[in-house]
Amino acid sequence: MTADPRPGRATAQLAAPGAAPLAHRVPDLGALELLLAVARLGSLGRAARELGISQPAASGRIRAMERLLGVALVDRSPRGSRLTDAGALVTDWAGRVVEAAEAFDAGAQALRGRRDSRLRVAASMTIAEYLLPGWLVALRRARPDTAVSLLAGNSAAVAERLLAHEADLGFVEGTAVPEGLDSAVIGHDRLLVVAAPGHPWARRRGPIDPGELAGTALILREPGSGTRQVLDAGLAPYGGVAEPLLELASTTALKAAAVSGAGPCVLSELAVGEELAAHRLVKVPVEGVRLRRDLRAVWPVGTRPAGPARDLLSLTRGALE
Amino acid sequence: MTADPRPGRATAQLAAPGAAPLAHRVPDLGALELLLAVARLGSLGRAARELGISQPAASGRIRAMERLLGVALVDRSPRGSRLTDAGALVTDWAGRVVEAAEAFDAGAQALRGRRDSRLRVAASMTIAEYLLPGWLVALRRARPDTAVSLLAGNSAAVAERLLAHEADLGFVEGTAVPEGLDSAVIGHDRLLVVAAPGHPWARRRGPIDPGELAGTALILREPGSGTRQVLDAGLAPYGGVAEPLLELASTTALKAAAVSGAGPCVLSELAVGEELAAHRLVKVPVEGVRLRRDLRAVWPVGTRPAGPARDLLSLTRGALE
DNA sequence: CAGCGGTCATAAGTACAGGTTATGACCTCA
DNA sequence: TGAGGTCATAACCTGTACTTATGACCGCTG
Numbered sequence: 001m002t003a004d005p006r007p008g009r010a011t012a013q014l015a016a017p018g019a020a021p022l023a024h025r026v027p028d029l030g031a032l033e034l035l036l037a038v039a040r041l042g043s044l045g046r047a048a049r050e051l052g053i054s055q056p057a058a059s060g061r062i063r064a065m066e067r068l069l070g071v072a073l074v075d076r077s078p079r080g081s082r083l084t085d086a087g088a089l090v091t092d093w094a095g096r097v098v099e100a101a102e103a104f105d106a107g108a109q110a111l112r113g114r115r116d117s118r119l120r121v122a123a124s125m126t127i128a129e130y131l132l133p134g135w136l137v138a139l140r141r142a143r144p145d146t147a148v149s150l151l152a153g154n155s156a157a158v159a160e161r162l163l164a165h166e167a168d169l170g171f172v173e174g175t176a177v178p179e180g181l182d183s184a185v186i187g188h189d190r191l192l193v194v195a196a197p198g199h200p201w202a203r204r205r206g207p208i209d210p211g212e213l214a215g216t217a218l219i220l221r222e223p224g225s226g227t228r229q230v231l232d233a234g235l236a237p238y239g240g241v242a243e244p245l246l247e248l249a250s251t252t253a254l255k256a257a258a259v260s261g262a263g264p265c266v267l268s269e270l271a272v273g274e275e276l277a278a279h280r281l282v283k284v285p286v287e288g289v290r291l292r293r294d295l296r297a298v299w300p301v302g303t304r305p306a307g308p309a310r311d312l313l314s315l316t317r318g319a320l321e
Numbered sequence: 322m323t324a325d326p327r328p329g330r331a332t333a334q335l336a337a338p339g340a341a342p343l344a345h346r347v348p349d350l351g352a353l354e355l356l357l358a359v360a361r362l363g364s365l366g367r368a369a370r371e372l373g374i375s376q377p378a379a380s381g382r383i384r385a386m387e388r389l390l391g392v393a394l395v396d397r398s399p400r401g402s403r404l405t406d407a408g409a410l411v412t413d414w415a416g417r418v419v420e421a422a423e424a425f426d427a428g429a430q431a432l433r434g435r436r437d438s439r440l441r442v443a444a445s446m447t448i449a450e451y452l453l454p455g456w457l458v459a460l461r462r463a464r465p466d467t468a469v470s471l472l473a474g475n476s477a478a479v480a481e482r483l484l485a486h487e488a489d490l491g492f493v494e495g496t497a498v499p500e501g502l503d504s505a506v507i508g509h510d511r512l513l514v515v516a517a518p519g520h521p522w523a524r525r526r527g528p529i530d531p532g533e534l535a536g537t538a539l540i541l542r543e544p545g546s547g548t549r550q551v552l553d554a555g556l557a558p559y560g561g562v563a564e565p566l567l568e569l570a571s572t573t574a575l576k577a578a579a580v581s582g583a584g585p586c587v588l589s590e591l592a593v594g595e596e597l598a599a600h601r602l603v604k605v606p607v608e609g610v611r612l613r614r615d616l617r618a619v620w621p622v623g624t625r626p627a628g629p630a631r632d633l634l635s636l637t638r639g640a641l642e
Numbered sequence: 643c644a645g646c647g648g649t650c651a652t653a654a655g656t657a658c659a660g661g662t663t664a665t666g667a668c669c670t671c672a
Numbered sequence: 673t674g675a676g677g678t679c680a681t682a683a684c685c686t687g688t689a690c691t692t693a694t695g696a697c698c699g700c701t702g
Contacts, residue, residue, distance in 0.1 A: 021354055021372050022351075022423065022426060023349065023350040023351035025426050025430075026422045026429070028349050029343060029350070030344035030689095039573055039574065040574065040577055043648090043649075043650095045648085045649070051342050053690075053691095054691065054692080055650075055651095056650090056651075056653095056690090056691080056692085057690055059652095060689075060690090061689080063651095069432065070433035071432050076649080076651090077650090078648080078650070079649060079698070079699075080648090080649065080650095081649085081650080085473060085474070086473075088571050088573075089428065089432065089446070089449055089450055090425075090428070090429065091573055092450040092451070092572060092573055093425040093428050093429070093454055094425065096421045096424065097425055098343065099596075100417045100418040100420070100421040101343055101347045101418050103599065104347055104411075104415065105346050107410065107414050108346070108347070108392075109346075111390065111407055111410065112390055112391035125410070129410055129414070133599075134598050134600060135599075138518065138599055142518065152406060152407075153406070197459065197636070198463070250360065250409050250412070250413075252360055252409075252412055252416055253360065253361065274417060274420045275420075277455050278424065278454075278458045279455060279637075315518075315600050364677090364678075364679095365678085366677085374660090374661075374662095375662065375663080376680095377661090377679090377680075377681080377682095378660065378661055378662075380679060380680065380681095381660075381680095384680095385660090397678080398679090399667095399669040399670075399679070400670070400677070400678060401678065401679095402678085
């Protein structure tokens with residue numbers, strides 16, 4: 001991924017908010033996990049046992065977390081521990097962090113997976129980034145001993161792996177299905193125009209029209225990337241996209257630039273769920289242009305997905321609109 | 322928070338998947354933050370400087386993370402570091418964890434907030450749990466030096482604080498606006514029926530009807546809680562809700578029980594976004610009954626929200642459907 | 643009432659992860 | 673060729689989080 005072309009600028013704004021690194025103000029994952037266990041089991045000792053640590057360790061960790069947050073989290077009594085009101089809130093927030101960490105873990109395990117793993121998945125970047133981790137968490141719950149390996153690349157690479165029998169199931173986005181593959185549409189992905197809440201476009205009343213979009217300098221992925229192709233095609237009738245404001249090579253960099261207020265940006269709705277919910281980015285409605293593509297599961301013609309591949313495929317069905 | 326009434330059972334299933342605690346398989350928050358900084362800045366040294374640590378520390382941490390994940394994450398070159406393909410994937414997953422941690426931090430800071438803070442917010446549990454952290458992250462970006470304090474309770478408690486001038490802005494869910502308060506609807510919340518993917522209801526073709534829902538033993542919040550009231554009211558024409566399968570006092574416990582397959586469960590759509598996306602729970606369509614309530618911002622009559630309260634209020638507008 | 647089984651807290655000792663500074667190797671560019 | 677950037681290695685330090693051992697408290701039960 002290319003470095004941000006203007007290192008100092010966008011960066012400073014992003015790094016500003018907390019000053020001190022996040023890690024010093026947020027308990028570590030172990031502590032959050034422990035808190036969830038305490039909430040669920042109603043006892044420090046039992047929670048400790050579940051996580052494989054001693055009771056005093058658990059006691060100390062919770063206390064450290066309470067000191068860090070400056071709030072009592074659990075009411076200790078001689079017959080168990082219950083969450084305080086504040087503890088209930090904190091526990092829910094902790095749950096979201098742990099869920100994200102589980103998705104991370106599921107993805108990481110698949111990434112590390114050896115060549116001889118049971119289920120070998122090849123997926124396009126967008127799907128691998130935003131959808132697969134969730135599916136893998138679900139798959140691991142359903143089939144705990146399925147080892148998955150993951151290879152991420154573009155459509156051509158996915159097709160190549162499948163046809164070489166180096167992957168059992170593939171996922172691609174885009175309009176055309178590569179030669180030699182059967183496919184099933186499992187969902188759709190729309191491109192959104194988003195901007196920081198402070199940007200003029202965020203305050204507009206009505207939607208913008210394609211001509212205006214085409215005439216504005218945007219923050220975009222590099223030409224040739226999936227999202228860029230869809231945008232180019234969609235805006236071709238209106239003169240094509242204008243010279244980009246910035247061209248970045250990763251979705252993360254794109255979002256960081258947009259959040260920092262560099263300008264409006266176009267990317268997959270899958271990539272910005274969190275940012276929209278947290279109101280760090282705002283959706284800008286666009287009228288009269290359909291920026292949308294299919295998400296497909298693919299496999300070599302003839303070989304109906306079976307076993308774990310079939311399980312994973314059925315998980316993805318109906319998971320999306 | 323009530324402890325899970327059947328400690329061993331539901332627990333074992335939940336704890337099973339990874340065996341080893343998550344924290345040992347996922348890098349800590351500091352490492353994830355560092356990785357994001359490297360991705361953004363294109364250099365280990367610069368990332369280290371941004372986080373206030375030395376360059377060798379950053380180098381070592383990234384290396385430790387690569388060893389943990391078993392994958393090369395960055396390509397080091399004498400003129401900077403770029404992410405590998407795998408690194409780009411991991412960085413995106415890391416971004417989601419860090420985002421969740423930021424929301425946690427924003428909430429925690431507000432919770433700890435002293436009485437004399439600038440903006441004092443009182444909110445109902447559901448809003449405090451699922452929406453406020455995101456808004457606070459956004460608010461901190463817009464107004465970095467606004468200190469916020471948060472008090473969570475039921476509608477009556479929120480009203481009390483506002484009328485006693487111990488809070489500047491409140492958020493409540495439910496149909497009736499407490500006496501003496503002005504309000505603005507900022508969104509809606511629907512109750513969903515959800516079940517584990519393995520549950521029979523998850524495989525149904527058509528929607529279930531209210532009579533069947535009323536006749537089935539469900540996992541519910543305790544009577545008197547906001548979600549329970551809405552459900553009771555909605556199902557009253559059909560004979561009211563059946564004797565619950567389980568009655569739990571926290572949303573987290575509810576979800577844990579449902580995920581573990583104990584049975585279908587009814588809760589706010591706000592609470593299950595993650596679980597639905599990860600396919601750990603499945604939405605069960607219900608026909609002919611409207612389980613929905615308004616989410617409102619409230620303040621004492623006469624006192625139009627001003628200053629930071631006004632900022633926060635405007636953030637919430639249009640953030641939801 | 644004594645004693646058992648459960649809770650949590652405290653204390654003392656150890657191990658290691660992550661930090662530091664100092665230094666060196668490598669590349670690029672003026 | 674030397675200056676300025678990159679990253680890696682080495683030796684050392686420190687604090688955190690763990691361990692085990694113990695004690696205080698509560699409630700149930702014989």
